[in-house]
Amino acid sequence: MKTGHVELARAQQERWQTAYAHHPQLHGSEPSAAAQWAAEAFGAAGIDDVLELGAGHGRDALFLARQGFSVHATDFSESALDQLRLEAQREGLDDRVTAALHDVRDPLPPADATVNAVFANLLLNMAFSRAELRSLVAEIHRVLCLGGLFVYAVWSVADPCSANWQQLDGGLSVHDGFVGRFFDEQLVAELADQWEFGDATPYDEGRRRLWRVTLTKPAS
Ligand SMILES: C[S@@+](CC[C@H](N)C(=O)[O-])C[C@H]1O[C@@H](n2cnc3c(N)ncnc32)[C@H](O)[C@@H]1O
Structure with a gap:
């Protein structure tokens, strides 16, 4: 497993492409618990x-x-995005859902303070260095309007599945070619710097133990 910055990013993109191509609807059709929470909060x-x-x-x-x-x-x-577009069309939701290819290591496309809410389920626990995580969260902060909400969910260090993952450098782990990070409370707190901290709630979903975090961009 290569952990060099560019090689790792490219290998993970290929790993996800292959997973979605071979297993359409990989994550099922039911919404995540975090999305249900986010819908209420938004x-x-x-x-x-x-x-x-x-x-x-x-x-x-x-x-x-x-x-x-x-x-x-x-x-x-x-x-994955092709599957999303197809399903949106099939359900007649294509006027309300747009989809675009974007690697979150690159700056987010929206202009400053133009987005009201950002949601990310099980993205921040992917193969990012801590520096990349800090830049991503700073980008989310930049695009959100004052008072805007950021809801995310990540794998917790208390996740029993972490026992099946092999540790790599920099706090990352690998399983079946997928690289990720299990979050502790300290990392959740570190990423909340500059934000109004809503909550960080541990919860279980299936066999997984997760954190759900709600952050608000301060209104002043
Ligand atoms: C565990 S899956 C979660 C997918 C979806 N949020 C859900 O809950 O059904 C993680 C997703 O993050 C995407 N991903 C990983 N690294 C990424 C990156 N650098 N930029 C954009 N997407 C990324 C993967 O392609 C994958 O779709």
């Missing part, structure tokens, strides 16, 4: 548009669209 804040990062084949983007949100979904797997 709705309560009067938000109706969401930027979703690492959306995969769109189980959450489609769920949010069904709830009435306009969703712009991004991922670095074209294969």
Whole structure:
């Protein structure tokens, strides 16, 4: 397993492409628990548009669209995005869901302070260095409007599945060619610097132990 910055990024993009091409609807059609929470939180804040990062084949983007949100979904797997677009069309949701190829290591496309909500389920625990994570979270902060919400979910260090992962350098682990990171409370707190901290809630989903985090871009 190569862990050099560029090689790792390219290898992970290929790994995800292959996974989605060989296993359509890899993550199933049910929305994640975090998306259900986010729909409540965004709705309560009067938000109706969401930027979703690492959306995969769109189980959450489609769920949010069904709830009435306009969703712009991004991922670095074209294969996953094709599945998302097809399903959005099939359900007649294509006026509310757009999808674009984007690697979150690159700057986010939106201009400063133009997005009301960002959602990312199980993206931040992918193969990012801590520096890349800090830049990504700074980018999310940049594009959000004042008072905008960022909801994310990540694997926890308490996840029993972590026992099956082999440790790599820099706090990353690998299993079946997928590289990821298990988050501890300290990392959650570190990434919340510059934000108003809503909550960090540990929860179980299937066999996994996760963190759900809600951050607000301070209004002043
Ligand atoms: C565990 S999956 C979660 C997918 C989706 N959020 C869900 O819950 O169904 C992680 C997703 O992150 C995407 N991903 C990983 N690294 C990425 C990167 N650097 N830029 C954009 N997407 C990335 C993968 O292609 C994959 O779709």
